[in-house]
Amino acid sequence: MRNRHPERLLLSALMSAATLAGAAPAIAEETPLPLDPQFSVILDGVYYDDSIDGSGDAMLGETAGIFAAHGHEEEDDHAVHEHGLEQGFNLRHTEAVVTGGIDALFDARLNIAISDEGDITVEEAYVASTGLPAGLRVKAGKFYSGIGYHNEKHPHSWDFVDQNIAYRTLLGIHGLADTGLQLTWLPAWDHYTLFGIEAFQGDDNERLGTEAEHGDDLPERDKAPRLWTAFAKWSPDLGYDHALQLGASAAFFRSHQEMHDHGEPEEHALDGDARLYGIDAVYKYDSGQAYGQGDWRVSGEYLWVKKDLEVAHHASTPGVIGEARDFREDGLYVQATYGIAPRWELGLRYDAVGFTNEKRGPRAAVDADFEESQRWTAAATWHLSETSRIRAQVAQVEGAFGDHREDYTQFYLQYQISLGAHGAHSF
Amino acid sequence: MLKRLLILLAALLPATGYAADLRVVATTYTMGAMASAVGGERIDLAVLAPPDRDAHFLQAKPSMMRDLRRADLVVAVGAELEAGWLPAAVKRAANPAIQPGQPGYFEAAGHVDLLDVGGTGTGHVHDTGNPHFNLDPRAMQALLPALAQRLGKLDPAGAADYQANATQAITRIEARLSDWQARTADAPGAVFHHADTRYLMDWLDLPTLGYLEPVPGVPPTARHIQELAESLEGRDGVIIHAPYYPERGPRKLAEALGWPVEQHYTEPQAPTLTAWIEMIDGWVDALAAGQ
Secondary structure: OOOOOHHHHHHHHHHHHHHHHOOOOOOOOOOOOOOOOEEEEEEEEEEEEEOOOOOHHHHHHHOOOOOOOOOOHHHHOOOOOOOOOOOEEEEOOEEEEEEEEOOOOEEEEEEEEEOOOOOEEEEEEEEEEOOOOOOEEEEEEEEEOOOOOOOOOOHHHOOOOOOOHHHHHHOOOOOOEEEEEEEEEOOOOOOEEEEEEEEEOOOOOOOOOOOOOOOOOOOOOOOOOOEEEEEEEEEOOOOOOEEEEEEEEEEEEEEEEEEEOOOOOOOEEEEEEEEEEEEEEEEEEOOOOHHHOOOEEEEEEEEEEEEEEEEEEEOOOHHHOOOEEEEEEEEEEEEEEEEEEOOEEEEEEEEEEEEEEEEEOOOHHHOEEOOOEEEEEEEEEEEOOOOEEEEEEEEEEEEEEOOEEEEEEEEEEEEEEEEEOOOOOEO | OHHHHHHHHHHHOHHHHOOOOEEEEEOOHHHHHHHHHHHHHHEEEEEOOOOOOOHHHOOEOHHHHHHHHOOOEEEEOOOOOOOOOHHHHHHHOOOHHHOOOOOOEEEHHHHOOOOOOOOOOOOOOOOOOOOOHHHOHHHHHHHHHHHHHHHHHHOHHHHHHHHHHHHHHHHHHHHHHHHHHHHOOOOOOEEEOOOOOHHHHHHHOOOEEEEOOOOOOOOOOHHHHHHHHHHHOOOOOEEEEOOOOOOHHHHHHHHHHOOOEEEOOOOOOOOOHHHHHHHHHHHHHHHHOOO
């Protein structure tokens, strides 16, 4: 980025856009504005077990590869962030959601997650414009990034109990959520086409754009925004029964640091940048039958990450400081659900990481190749009503962890209940 | 680069401002029928919800946002019928003219005397009133002038045409009322699948003998069907349901009671007043079949 203050440019662009929005027509008296905020609460409980004494879900966050070697100090700061399910009964985050229009120009959403111990995290808190012309929208605050397809989905709208391992390994269990600004443009074209760019603080990421702490050896991180993303989505018009959306996204983390402080080699820290590219596709079929019978939802994504780092600190061999370390890893998921009977849905998912899974340096001794991990998941969901569902899920994992492989079976039983207004869901 | 992108965006602004016909997006085929009856040749019409399925359970699809992005007016039913998808689609359409509160956003429910305001206490989607007035001629007659007024506000040059069209549509409906009422005068009432016929039965002053759904939104259970059969034993009636609902429940009840089963959509199969009148004709015939 050659411009030293891209955020200022973006801000001034947003301000002039807001001024333009002031020219929007006056409020008509006939239709009252929906000013009343809507509240809803989602309760989510899971019984979990597996064939390796219940440690299998936590292990999915540690599959072999370029993300497995971190220190984990970072994660303890986010007490509410769940790090996998424990054997037995789990109360997952209780989601509390408030949404509403503020005036003719903005609406807002607050999504908080309450852990089983009462800790509160803000998952999303943003205002979004509704008054800009020319198909422009601005979102400000903390929100789920618009990259990919699955990233913006809250756990209560997932088709399976848990996050796919591509997202979980490359972005973190909650995907990419951060504080910043989003600008999207929906041109008035014959086919739905959406372009978006985002600038984020880059402080709140689980896997990419992290900060390591190690005295003065590590350089100061770049000024925020440290995370930039861009995405595009396109959807042809296939009539009432079919819908297809294709997307591509990229994320650039200007400042990524990581600490390697257990195992071989000895403690060292890396500093540099990271980027992520992804493509996604989703297809939905509406059979026209009642209660979801005969409906299909099929989606898939491929994510590819590259980290270009340098050794910034090394406990035992200061001579390697300044050496390059390049990491690459990818992941994908493909999943489908089918409405087999009124209110009953079957789902099948394949998710995998590490087809590309390597570390490269200037000397052969540094190079490493890691193995891939994959999983097959089947789920049956019973939608008792519009507001409650029960889901049973089994998965077979073929995982690579550190220097060994492990195959195991996972079992999940879940309920999800929503109280209060059910808000509208996006595609 | 960003600067260049913004200049490009600014250059595209006037391109979206060209005015041809008024672009109207209706959420359902009934709303489309009323919009086309009033708008006539002056509007381009798109309808978001297909006529052969339940408008509750749609999703905010990209093609809806494509239509809404270019719309001058949205004609919605309101009363939370479209709560599961329209707010998300309208928001994401990034069109300031059609946001709730703007003249480009029209909710029919605001111009109709709603039944069941305050909710039925059964966990159904609606507590702002029952939104299924699409089968009620009185409701159509009430909303047509309001729609004409709104269209006239957005397109003053056509205001007189819209008023004339609305008056004509009201007259066309009025001309059928006494026939519809006469044909159903001795009808014994009906069992329906879902509580979307409230207004129809209220208008014709006929009894609703039961619903196949034990609770709105929950599929019929064997036990509920059996209870219905027991309580209606010895009475005359007819079972009417939309073709997209499962046929097993109605068939079992019909066998138990010896009643006819009729299938009818609750939306006209074309967005025209003629199709809407044909639909009411069909429902009137179905109700009369119970005699």
